[in-house]
Amino acid sequence: MFGSRTDREMVTCIACGERLSRSDAREYDKHGDRWDRRDKTFEYVCKACFGEMSRHPRGDLEATLDAAGAGETDRETFLEQFRELSRSESE
Template identity: 50%
Template sequence: MWGPHNQGQRTVTCIACGSSVGRSEAREYDKYGDRWDRDGKEFEHLCKGCYRDLCHQPREELEGLLVEINAGSHPQAEFLSWYCALVEERYGSVSERERER
């Protein structure tokens, strides 16, 4: 059976809001989106409130999209405009996907 992942670590800090919460009151966050592959990883944590506020949409191609539109080298408004247009072009609008559910 699996034991505690971080034995001895009873509190963790939420990476979103900075709150210190008990490990049992937090959710693991893996920036690579694969929390099941645990080899060699140290996980960050989110309190339950911040975890609920996250967008839980797939992000498999996110890094490629960011590289394609040169994220970080344009003003925020320009970047967001390009990003939103590219995502909608490739995947459709969020409202279209919500109607499909």
């Protein structure tokens, strides 16, 4: 009748930045365990970006992004930390 809470909630696609209703988005869990919902917050991807996502294993990419401070530090610091972490993993 009035729609569910998720129909009214707006989210932002982490890939393209589009604002859309949560019901029109796909949940993305950077830790790879979207089924365990206890104490978890999700990020969202619009259907178009979700369709373009690679389904190939990414190894420890999310862990490296998290360790480098993705979304929590300025761009220059993040890139420097990501480069250093990536070098140490490939050695």
